Amino acid sequence: GAVVSQHPSRVICKSGTSVKIECRSLDFQATTMFWYRQFPKQSLMLMATSNEGSKATYEQGVEKDKFLINHASLTLSTLTVTSAHPEDSSFYICSATPTGGYEKLFFGSGTQLSVL
């Protein structure tokens, strides 16, 4: 089946540094990818919709300048948390749907970000 690879799975960084998370669709092309954030014991919150070749669409309340999204190709989207702070510590998950396919979303394995 379709596979979405997310890397790294875990990252610990110092406050003020930037962290890049990659989301790759390994065996299909994905025009659109989604980035979610999950707080402990809470559900997933959609942060933004990443569109290949165009600007991402951010959900209300999500800072565009803090969470930079780049979708440079049909198989790769990146989320960069800039100037990370402890409150950015969270579990980030990406998902992707094969271009033209609308029945399933495939999720990455998630990235646990801890900002010290």
Place this chain on the structure above:
Amino acid sequence: AQSVAQPEDQVNVAEGNPLTVKCTYSVSGNPYLFWYVQYPNRGLQFLLKYITGDNLVKGSYGFEAEFNKSQTSFHLKKPSALVSDSALYFCAVRALNAGNMLTFGGGTRLMVKP
């Protein structure tokens, strides 16, 4: 706007007993409905989906869900629970005109005790 409600934060069940995890939704038009499972420190795994057709949908690991349009529900069920089923379960909905964007419920933690 679409929304999903999972009224129970946690469901406890004894191994071998049937389990039900509840989900209700609100969406304009016909919905796509999904169930996902999340094991500790891992991403989401797809369990099953309802797009159209039979209201009873069978999915992975022996799980099934029943789409009830009049009650706008999509409860997850399994006839005989296993301890290994203990995890966090998310119901999600996507409207036909909402692209590929999923809206998730708050999640229900299933605890299966031996």
